[in-house]
Amino acid sequence: MTKPGNIRIDLVSDTATRPTPEMRRAMAQAEVGDEQRGEDPSVNALNERVADLLGQEAALFLPSGTMCNQVAIATHCNPGDEIIAAEASHIISSEGAGAAVFGGCFIRAIPTRTGIFSGEDVANAIRTAKLKSPRSRLVSVEQTCNRGGGAVWPRAALKSVVEMARSHQLVLHMDGARLMNAAVASRTDARDFAASFDSVWLDLSKGLGCPVGGVLAGSTGFIEKANVWKHRFGGAMRQAGIIAAAGLYALDHHIERLAEDHDNAQAFAKRIAEIPGIFLDPSEIETNLVFFDVKETGRSAADLADHLISQGVRIGVEGKTRMRAVTHLDVDRSDVEEAGEILASLVSDK
Secondary structure (H helix, E strand, O other): OOOOOOOOEEOOOHHHOOOOHHHHHHHHOOOOOOOOOOOOHHHHHHHHHHHHHOOOOEEEEEOOHHHHHHHHHHHHOOOOEEEEEEOOOHHHHOOOOHHHHHHOOEEEEEOOOOOOOOHHHHHHHOOOOOOOOOEEEEEEEEOOEHHHOOEOOOHHHHHHHHHHHHHOOOEEEEEOOOHHHHHHHHOOOHHHHHOOOOEEEEEOOOOOOOOOOEEEEEOHHHHHHHHHHHHHOOOOOOOOHHHHHHHHHHHHHOOOOHHHHHHHHHHHHHHHHOOOOOEOOHHHOOOOEEEEEOHHHOOOHHHHHHHHHHOOEEOEEOOOOEEEEEOOOOOOHHHHHHHHHHHHHHHHOO
16 A cells, blocks of 8 residues: 555554555445434444443443543543543643643643553542532543553453542543554453443544544433534534444454554564664563653754655654554565665664
8 A cells, every 4th residue: 555655654543544455345335323412333233332332221332532532531531620640641642731721620640651650640639529529420541551661451350440549429431542452452342341331432543444433322312412522523424324334244253363563563572672772572562552752862862853754764752762663454574674674774863
């Protein structure tokens, strides 16, 4: 498949995936109807499938993962409520302050390098009820946490957070952007991670390789309310079965292959860990995200990224000296090996 400009190996994000020819055929053959009226059979099938996969009662097809988070927050919270989440969370770093803009909510960040925290951390973050304080309302976890390096939340850690939140009558939300990566990496059913949450969503446009979309799941009552917010956000998609069919295809064909992405991430991490001046610990790479620091190379992340692009490789810039590579459906072992060799060559050629 062609890629933008001269980019041959795109490791900037797993959102770079393109629908495969087989997925495109499934999309072309999809049964469609009016999605907003509940008449699109492909959308309905996808919603039912994801609800069952995540151990929830119902689900709602949405245009993006960010919209899944924002619809869930707006549904669960009232203006002035406070959300407890890891400092590295997507809802803090990458959603344009949507929780504040749309939900009128404040986020209390828990400092944690991996994005994983404990029930005790939640307890310490809960506000004592006071007239002048925001009300603690929602606990959000991200599985896996992107800027936490793609670490998988262990079930024991989730259990402690759930129990603490329940004991304080807090609502629980899971940002499941890479939930299936976590399930495959830990050999755990997705529902074992997700069923105890009040809302959870699954991203289709990352590792699963779809061109667009996410599915938000929860109780029937929650989804009925969430559908109102979907409409308020302008989310009616009408004959959306064309894109829902991609999700159905991905659930049948693209889940188990996520293990290949994890193996490729390990291979890339081990290779670049050998490059003088690049720092990372390959043993910490659990899924498909590889964060590394280039400070000791004498080059900035932006400078290296520019030179990589000139040689057909795109890797993300996460800070002055921090970079991120993400493996996915559209890169194979030879691609990550070549990317590692190009990076090594650039670093050695100052």
